[in-house]
Amino acid sequence: MNKDIVKGHWKEIKGKLKQQWGKLTDDEIDTMQGTFEELEGKLQRHYGYQKEQAEREIEKFLERNHLTEKT
Structure with missing residues (x-):
């Protein structure tokens, strides 16, 4: 997995993180x-x-939110 995906889409996924993992x-x-x-x-x-x-x-999580790199 490309760990840069998380950083590159951070603003996009912040809210989705809270929905997925409410304890954060x-x-x-x-x-x-x-x-x-x-x-x-x-x-x-x-x-x-x-x-x-x-x-x-x-x-x-990244796959469900279509944030993975296409190979």
């Missing part, structure tokens, strides 16, 4: 500023995901 606060979302690793870490902390699971969940 607005302040947390704002301070992440599109950093994939920070999003991954917040999901691990709030939802108890393992690193690999957090990555998969983010990938699925």
Whole structure:
């Protein structure tokens, strides 16, 4: 997965993140500023995901929202 997708579409996906993962606060979302690793870490902390699971969940989120790179 291209981790730059998250950063490149950050303004576009901020609201969708809150809908998907309601435990994330607005302040947390704002301070992440599109950093994939920070999003991954917040999901691990709030939802108890393992690193690999957090990555998969983010990938699925990007696919559902048509934000993946076409290969």
